[in-house]
Amino acid sequence: MIDTMADPMIVFDRIEKTYNMGAEIIRALDGVTFSVEAGEFIAIIGPSGSGKSTLMNVVGCLDTPSGGAYRLAGESVENLSRDQLAEVRNTRIGFVFQTFNLLPRLTAIENVEVPLVYAGVSRRERRKRAVAMLERVGLADRGKHRPAELSGGQRQRVAIARALSLDPAVLLADEPTGALDTATGHDIMQLFHTLHRDGSTIVLVTHDPDLAEQADRIIRILDGRITDDRKCAAKEAFA
Amino acid sequence: MTRQALLENTRMSIRSILSVPVRSILTGLGVMIGVGAVITLVALGNGAQKQVEAGLEALGANLLIVYSGEPRGTALVRTNTSNIRPTLTETDIEMIRALPPDLVRLVAPASTANAQLKYENRNIAATVIGTTVEYPDVRNFYPIYGEFFTEVDVESRRAVVVLGAQTYRDLFVAGQDPIGERVRINGIAFRVVGVMEEKGSTAQDSSVLIPISTFQRSVSGSSNYAMVNIQAASSDVMRELQAILERELLRLHRMPSIEAADFYIANQLDLLSTVQGVAGTFTMLLASIAAISLVVGGIGIMNIMLVSVTERTREIGVRMALGARGRDIMAQFLTEAVILSVGGGVIGVALGLGASWAAVEFLRTAAVATASSVGTAFGFSVVIGLFFGGYPAWRASRLDPIEALRYE
Numbered sequence: 319m320i321d322t323m324a325d326p327m328i329v330f331d332r333i334e335k336t337y338n339m340g341a342e343i344i345r346a347l348d349g350v351t352f353s354v355e356a357g358e359f360i361a362i363i364g365p366s367g368s369g370k371s372t373l374m375n376v377v378g379c380l381d382t383p384s385g386g387a388y389r390l391a392g393e394s395v396e397n398l399s400r401d402q403l404a405e406v407r408n409t410r411i412g413f414v415f416q417t418f419n420l421l422p423r424l425t426a427i428e429n430v431e432v433p434l435v436y437a438g439v440s441r442r443e444r445r446k447r448a449v450a451m452l453e454r455v456g457l458a459d460r461g462k463h464r465p466a467e468l469s470g471g472q473r474q475r476v477a478i479a480r481a482l483s484l485d486p487a488v489l490l491a492d493e494p495t496g497a498l499d500t501a502t503g504h505d506i507m508q509l510f511h512t513l514h515r516d517g518s519t520i521v522l523v524t525h526d527p528d529l530a531e532q533a534d535r536i537i538r539i540l541d542g543r544i545t546d547d548r549k550c551a552a553k554e555a556f557a
Numbered sequence: 558m559t560r561q562a563l564l565e566n567t568r569m570s571i572r573s574i575l576s577v578p579v580r581s582i583l584t585g586l587g588v589m590i591g592v593g594a595v596i597t598l599v600a601l602g603n604g605a606q607k608q609v610e611a612g613l614e615a616l617g618a619n620l621l622i623v624y625s626g627e628p629r630g631t632a633l634v635r636t637n638t639s640n641i642r643p644t645l646t647e648t649d650i651e652m653i654r655a656l657p658p659d660l661v662r663l664v665a666p667a668s669t670a671n672a673q674l675k676y677e678n679r680n681i682a683a684t685v686i687g688t689t690v691e692y693p694d695v696r697n698f699y700p701i702y703g704e705f706f707t708e709v710d711v712e713s714r715r716a717v718v719v720l721g722a723q724t725y726r727d728l729f730v731a732g733q734d735p736i737g738e739r740v741r742i743n744g745i746a747f748r749v750v751g752v753m754e755e756k757g758s759t760a761q762d763s764s765v766l767i768p769i770s771t772f773q774r775s776v777s778g779s780s781n782y783a784m785v786n787i788q789a790a791s792s793d794v795m796r797e798l799q800a801i802l803e804r805e806l807l808r809l810h811r812m813p814s815i816e817a818a819d820f821y822i823a824n825q826l827d828l829l830s831t832v833q834g835v836a837g838t839f840t841m842l843l844a845s846i847a848a849i850s851l852v853v854g855g856i857g858i859m860n861i862m863l864v865s866v867t868e869r870t871r872e873i874g875v876r877m878a879l880g881a882r883g884r885d886i887m888a889q890f891l892t893e894a895v896i897l898s899v900g901g902g903v904i905g906v907a908l909g910l911g912a913s914w915a916a917v918e919f920l921r922t923a924a925v926a927t928a929s930s931v932g933t934a935f936g937f938s939v940v941i942g943l944f945f946g947g948y949p950a951w952r953a954s955r956l957d958p959i960e961a962l963r964y965e
Contacts, residue, residue: 381959401884404881405880405882407877407878408880415962419962436562436885438562441561
């Protein structure tokens with residue numbers, strides 16, 4: 319029975335990911351177990367090479383685990399085909415990248431519309447939702463601009479609007495402030511806090527401990543294993 | 558893929574094509590030239606065919622010719638039968654003339670011989686055609702000056718002659734009135750009564766025409782005929798008429814089969830279909846050569862699409878992360894390839910039609926662009942876009958989203 323309200327948003331049960339590098343077998347994820355409740359804001363932290371990126375790819379359904387079970391919003395997703403994964407990414411995951419990854423030839427509105435195109439939403443409805451999303455991230459007046467005409471912070475807001483466009487189960491942010499200056503980075507984090515208060519489930523992947531402290535909870539990963547999973551006391555200060 | 562997605566793909570493709578205009582034009586150029594070449598060359602081929610057909614029709618309407626001698630391969634029109642022993646008799650002609658008018662309209666028996674023509678101090682060799690007054694109507698070949706000889710001339714075996722256009726030029730000074738002048742044929746004096754129109758065929762233009770009766774007495778000495786030109790009542794009865802002629806002539810000549818007979822029948826319809834067959838092959842050959850350039854154009858599109866897929870690896874990764882399935886990516890790049898190819902095709906059609914028009918207008922050649930050649934060339938450009946765009950699009954659709962996102 320699928321009940322997204324009662325089930326946790328993310329359930330990782332002994333997830334493994336191994337790569338065959340010739341004779342050597344690399345265990346990028348080695349029995350990772352954790353869960354994320356709906357509406358939770360967690361940070362995944364770890365140095366490069368820790369398995370953090372692999373974990374993010376599996377959470378984001380860009381990759382399938384070699385072993386273990388993964389339930390996303392009450393649905394098993396560990397054994398899906400390429401096309402099924404694409405659909406899950408489309409409707410359940412909202413990606414926010416370090417380098418924004420906007421499509422340079424499209425306007426802000428059109429960028430926000432991209433996931434809606436793949437979901438088969440009609441043109442008029444797409445436009446309506448994209449405008450509403452840009453409004454939500456405070457860019458209502460920049461809809462007709464192309465990424466090159468926007469500042470870094472504005473670009474990241476467009477990317478966040480795009481991630482939100484299909485009301486995803488999880489907002490998955492990979493170093494979202496990594497390409498921004500401190501002040502702009504702070505603004506973007508404020509936007510995440512606002513979205514969190516409005517009920518979004520957020521997974522923030524970072525190597526920056528200060529950034530991670532802003533989440534409800536920090537999961538620390540090293541050598542493909544969770545080494546620490548704790549609630550964050552200081553979060554009220556940032557809310 | 559939904560209509561929605563198709564529309565969106567088309568919009569996105571047009572946008573990315575327009576974002577690199579020079580490259581897009583160069584990419585489409587191959588297909589442009591290919592389609593243009595197919596249309597132009599097929600038009601020239603069709604034009605040549607139409608010209609030959611018109612030439613055949615100028616031989617005379619619904620024409621059947623019975624020749625003396627054995628069939629010679631593919632039946633062709635032969636004006637000069639001088640080397641053939643004439644085997645068609647007066648009885649044969651009477652039989653043909655007696656056929657009902659709903660089968661036979663006109664009959665013009667004829668014989669030919671090579672002869673020496675002399676006027677004043679000019680001496681030339683020419684083909685002498687002995688025939689009857691029906692000849693101009695049957696062969697669609699009329700005097701342009703003076704008159705053709707008359708029934709009375711034939712009955713009285715008069716020494717009168719009608720000159721072919723070239724023969725006139727060879728014997729007379731330009732502008733000189735030949736009527737009433739005496740031309741010697743093999744030493745016998747003939748009075749010129751007319752000059753025939755220019756036909757464009759050496760055989761007819763370099764000939765002279767005299768009454769058949771005069772020919773039999775003064776030139777050949779034989780009472781047989783080398784050939785009989787017959788105008789059928791209509792094109793519908795030509796096959797029936799040919800069958801009747803074959804049967805009756807075999808009977809009169811007491812011969813068992815047409816293969817062993819001493820005559821054969823050339824049918825204008827057969828000539829036409831032979832010529833059409835040859836012209837069709839010729840046109841196909843031209844079209845095939847042009848089609849090679851279409852294929853080369855397709856390879857150009859494949860090349861650029863492969864480059865484009867590599868350049869846009871990151872875009873593909875982003876789209877996949879946002880929910881594009883393999884088939885969405887495939888459709889996007891296929892649409893782009895097809896639009897490039899079809900765009901080239903449309904311009905190619907315009908180029909081809911323009912070149913065909915120019916060939917008629919400035920080079921005075923016959924060129925007939927047909928809807929089917931335009932349609933085929935255009936259809937090919939769609940197929941080429943799909944075929945040569947297929948591999949790059951497939952490669953794009955198989956990219957790993959993680960790798961693609963990491964691509965710099």
